[in-house]
Amino acid sequence: MTDRPATGSRHVVGAVDDFPAGSRRVVKIGKRAIGIINSGDDFYAVLDVCPHELVAICEHGAVSGTSLPSSAAGEIEYGLEGRVLRCPWHGYEFDLRSGDALFTSFRGRLRTFAIWVEDGRLVVDLDARGGADRQ
Amino acid sequence: MTSTTVILETGNGPMQITTVGDLQRVQRPGHLDDGDERLALFAIRLRLVHGGKGPARMPEASAQVTADSGACVDADLLVQLDDLVPGDPVEGWLVFELEQGHRPSQIRISEPGGGACRFDLDPAVRAEIRSFPSWLTSTDASA
Numbered sequence: 001m002t003d004r005p006a007t008g009s010r011h012v013v014g015a016v017d018d019f020p021a022g023s024r025r026v027v028k029i030g031k032r033a034i035g036i037i038n039s040g041d042d043f044y045a046v047l048d049v050c051p052h053e054l055v056a057i058c059e060h061g062a063v064s065g066t067s068l069p070s071s072a073a074g075e076i077e078y079g080l081e082g083r084v085l086r087c088p089w090h091g092y093e094f095d096l097r098s099g100d101a102l103f104t105s106f107r108g109r110l111r112t113f114a115i116w117v118e119d120g121r122l123v124v125d126l127d128a129r130g131g132a133d134r135q
Numbered sequence: 136m137t138s139t140t141v142i143l144e145t146g147n148g149p150m151q152i153t154t155v156g157d158l159q160r161v162q163r164p165g166h167l168d169d170g171d172e173r174l175a176l177f178a179i180r181l182r183l184v185h186g187g188k189g190p191a192r193m194p195e196a197s198a199q200v201t202a203d204s205g206a207c208v209d210a211d212l213l214v215q216l217d218d219l220v221p222g223d224p225v226e227g228w229l230v231f232e233l234e235q236g237h238r239p240s241q242i243r244i245s246e247p248g249g250g251a252c253r254f255d256l257d258p259a260v261r262a263e264i265r266s267f268p269s270w271l272t273s274t275d276a277s278a
Contacts, residue, residue, distance in 0.1 A: 030208075030209075031174055031208050031209075031231070031232040031233070032209075032211075032232065033176075033232075047211055047213075047230070049161075049176070049178075049211075049213065049228075049230050051213035051214070051227060051228060053267075054159070054161050054176075054178050054228060054230065054265060055163070055267050055271050056163050056271070060270075060271060088271060089267070089268075089271055100215060101215075107214055107215045107225045107226070107227060108213050108214055108215070108227050108228070109213055109214055109215045109227070110213070111211045111212075111213055126209070129194075
């Protein structure tokens with residue numbers, strides 16, 4: 001296991017250059033397996049556990065967009081490109097920003113963590129949810 | 136495992152929390168690129184029923200697990216707790232990792248502005264093994 005510099009709940013997971021656009025890597029922070037995802041537009045940090053059946057979701061899951069609800073029959077709108085993580089097993093889709101399952105009554109939530117760039121390094125805060133403003 | 140129910144007093148009224156089914160030991164070999172095999176992933180399913188009078192939210196609820204070794208670790212609740220309706224149950228997993236060979240003995244759930252509740256678990260009770268199809272856990276992309 002790699003030791004990662006930490007200040008309280010905040011952990012440096014590596015240099016930004018180690019996580020190029022389109023990359024996904026699972027790192028260990030403390031006792032948690034955290035998936036670090038660079039969608040090209042943004043960084044995301046999520047617990048590597050699907051809230052549906054507990055499979056590791058990051059390594060074999062797909063990061064993409066999804067079909068959005070449409071009010072007109074026969075029309076399909078595609079959106080949220082780069083913000084959706086799809087589980088490889090049953091296809092559940094989760095918003096990488098909020099962790100919410102998309103367009104389903106399923107009440108599971110992907111655990112998200114705040115992540116940001118600081119001095120060329122990626123920092124994850126295990127006490128703050130993704131999408132939340134950094135303190 | 137015998138189902139256990141506790142009451143968590145939240146800022147929005149009481150929340151009934153019940154364990155559902157057996158403790159799960161999740162087997163996911165090879166899922167980490169820095170492969171740490173010293174840790175074991177556990178999960179227990181919880182059913183939460185909001186007993187207040189109006190809609191409630193408790194997104195900042197947190198959980199900690201104490202192992203039979205005495206070590207305490209943070210746990211993650213994988214369930215949406217933003218729009219709780221009185222009497223409408225929601226179910227989700229509580230997941231945590233412990234050192235290999237150890238078992239959880241206590242789960243503590245708390246909410247800022249509210250209280251805390253505790254489940255006592257019997258570390259002697261074996262967890263149900265939860266495994267997955269090999270293609271989901273293999274690090275070989277062609278598998």
